[in-house]
Amino acid sequence: MMTNRNALSTITLLVVLTSLFSGCASINLDTHIAETPEQALSIAADENDPQRAQRYLLRTASNYQTKGDHTAARNILRHTLLKSTEGQLREQQRLLAMASAIELEDQEWAQELANTSKVEDFLQYPSDMLARAANLQAQTLALAGEPLDSAMTLILLAQTDSSTSPQNIHDRIWSQLKTVGNQELQTSNTKAIGFENQGWLELASTLRNTGGNLDAQGKLIRQWQNNWPGHPAAQTLPKELALMADISSSRPENIVLALPLNGPLASAGKAIRDGFIAAYYNDQSANRSKTDIRVVDTANQPFLDLYRKLSNGNTDLIVGPLEKTGLAELSEMNTLPVPVLGLNYLPNDHKAPNGLYQYGLSAEDEARQIAEQLAKDKVTRILALIPNGEWGDRVTTALTDKLEEIGVTALHVQRFFPEDNLRAITADVLGVTASRQRAIDVERTIGLNVEFEPRPRQDAEAIVMVAAPTIARQFKPLFAFYFAGNLPVYGPSITYEGVPNPSRDRDLNNVIFTDIPWVLAENDNPLRSDAEQYLSGTKGQLGRLFAMGADAWQLSKRLPLLQQVKDAAINGHTGTLTMAPSGAIHREQLWARFVNGSPEVLETKSPDALVPGE
Structure with a gap:
């Protein structure tokens, strides 16, 4: 009898387990909460109704996103069970996929989504979801390396959703357009259809070939506004372009170049001085009648004393010091009455005062x-x-x-x-x-x-x-x-x-x-070619400092632009220059490999970017 009861208990247990795991008939997919993505996929695989299973998986993926677990959501959204979604389920899946791809910065997934999308796809969503769909689509395209389609998505959104902020969306459109490759931009400009598209593409194309001349850029922006008076961007310029137009007519005129010209740092100071002056004379936009550059020696005197003396005079900007100790002295002040472009970086335990910018060849x-x-x-x-x-x-x-x-x-x-x-x-x-x-x-x-x-x-x-x-x-x-x-x-x-x-x-x-580009891209640098004919110290380590001085001149004209526009950059001789919120300039250099004893520049995947001061 004991044996029979044990057998009966075993059979009963098997029946119960079978009823639990034999399929989804006993599981309400409309309310079931999966403990893991794998469990959700297993349950969905046993469901006879594909659409019911897909709705369950999309709801589960959405729940994971709400919890911030986009990796789990990705495991579900990329599964083959969701490959055949159609209609509203397809639209929902795409929205969820774009959200997780962006959060995870998954470029490969973003590229897959971009390859199966069109600019107008977001228009399929209901009006209350239109802006969210468009913004996710634009971010996904940008992540996939398709800035032109990203910009076109935002341009179309601006036309269809009157609730969007013109300044915000114009800034975003421009941030994408300026990174489009030259050839793609030219081709798109000739084929553009629609008033808004044509205007934006002509604006980007117009500013692409200015050679970094800030005055020319400012004039071309104003000229474009006159040519396109009814264009939305003409009425609300992207912040960066408005700032460029203003800066072109309000740059520092009285500049003090404060460098060590004697002592152990004299050779470095002189190389930076020569680069700064050479770049000034090479800059066709410089107003020789208004710009005054005065060079002072910082050797053998406290820089703070020198700064106080200079700030009491007719000075718009001080470029220097090179010495880290001199720069550290300025941290004693909360605000600098005259802005300083320091040619070094403060120690980590020093706070930068307002008005101090820091730039150097940072290791x-x-x-x-x-x-x-x-x-x-x-x-x-x-x-x-x-x-x-x-x-x-x-x-x-x-x-x-x-x-x-x-x-x-x-x-x-x-x-x-x-x-x-x-x-x-x-x-x-x-x-x-x-x-x-x-x-x-x-x-x-x-x-x-x-x-x-x-x-x-x-x-x-x-x-x-x-x-x-x-x-x-x-x-x-x-x-x-x-x-x-x-x-x-x-x-x-x-x-x-x-x-x-x-x-x-x-x-x-x-x-x-x-x-830095000065060293690795020497054949493509007109300033270097000219400087080598008349000046020494343009090669080797001194050459790097010469390039630093040349970029200090370019920075002197664009500090407000870099500070106020989040993604503004300068393609300089020492790299692509950007500014952190602290006022510190960061550089992105080139990469090369030694081949047969000589450096060969490695190609980058980034497009020819449009940056102010290029």
């Missing part, structure tokens, strides 16, 4: 760019070699902080002095020293000699090598010596002397490094 900027490039190249674990000292400390902090932020692991950061045994340093960072020590420990344990060939650690995917050329030329062959020659090597600009030297730099072959 921290380069470290962060290296980290970002590693992520773009899908490198997840790295080793690093960085010099000892205060400069190396700053590079280490900037690199490791950025790596942590973007999810790249620094397995080991090895610090070194130039006079160290570089072979031992290389063995340490590659883990060969530890490998050898483990073999010695084994020999001691078993009392026998062990045949051993040291091998580097196998979990690293790349090496970040922060080293001057003379040191870098020794490190790179050592990587191969220790069987790590297959690891890609990334470096900052100090890896390259700035002048091609194939016979010496062959040891750096395949090293990927970042540097």
Whole structure:
């Protein structure tokens, strides 16, 4: 009897379990809340009515989005069970997919969505959802690298939804149009249909070929307004263009260039001075009759005293100092009566006063760019070699902080002095020293000699090598010596002397490094070509400082533009320049690879962008 009761209980349990998991007949899909995406997909797969299953999955994905779990939503929205949605279900799925793709910054998914969409698609949604659908569509297209279609979506939204803010939407339209590639813009301009589209595209095309002449840009903007008086953008200019038009007629005229012309920083100060003055004379928009540039020596005097003296005179802008200590003195003030474009950066524990802008050849900027490039190249674990000292400390902090932020692991950061045994340093960072020590420990344990060939650690995917050329030329062959020659090597600009030297730099072959356009794109730089004929100090490290001085001139005219327009940028000689809310200028440099001992610029995927001051 006991056996029969056990058998009956077992059968009863099986019946219950079967009723629970044999299908969705016992599950109300209109109210059921799945514990995981996998459970939702399993339940939907057992549903005989495809549309009922799809409605359940879309509701579940929406619930995950509400909780902020867009990864779970993506697992559902990209599943094959939702490939066949139609009508309203298709529209709902697309809206949810765009929202999660944007939140996750999933470019691949955004591109898939863009490939199956048209600019007018958002018009299919009800009036109360029109603006949301259009904004999601525009953001998705931008994420997919389709700025023109993104702009066209916003232009159409502005025509169909009167509740949108003209200033806001015009700013967004312009932020997309100015990044459209030159060829695509020209082609679209000739084929444009519709008053609004034609006006916007002509505005973008008109400003594309001004050569960065701010006066010319301001005049062309006003001329376009006169030619298109009834266009919405003529009545409400994008903020950036309105600011450009105003700045072109209100730039600083009395400028003091405050640099060290004596002492240990004299050569650097003179190189920056020469670059600043050369760029001024090369700038066709500069008003020679109004602009006055006065050069003063900051050596051997407290900069704060000099600043107070200069600010009491007829001065619109002070460019300098170069010395970090001089810049730190200004942090004692809350507001600067005369704006300062400092040619260095404040220490992290100093607060920037109002009116202080900071610009320089920041090693921290380069470290962060290296980290970002590693992520773009899908490198997840790295080793690093960085010099000892205060400069190396700053590079280490900037690199490791950025790596942590973007999810790249620094397995080991090895610090070194130039006079160290570089072979031992290389063995340490590659883990060969530890490998050898483990073999010695084994020999001691078993009392026998062990045949051993040291091998580097196998979990690293790349090496970040922060080293001057003379040191870098020794490190790179050592990587191969220790069987790590297959690891890609990334470096900052100090890896390259700035002048091609194939016979010496062959040891750096395949090293990927970042540097400024002045150095890497020398054949495309008219200012450099002209300066080399009449001036010394335009190459190598002094050349980088010369380029910094030239960009300081460009910045002097556009500081309000960079500060007030969020995505404004200048294509400068030292990189693409943008401004942080703190007033610090950040640079994005070019990338190159050593091939046969000479640097070859790596092409970027970004289009020819329209930026003020290009």
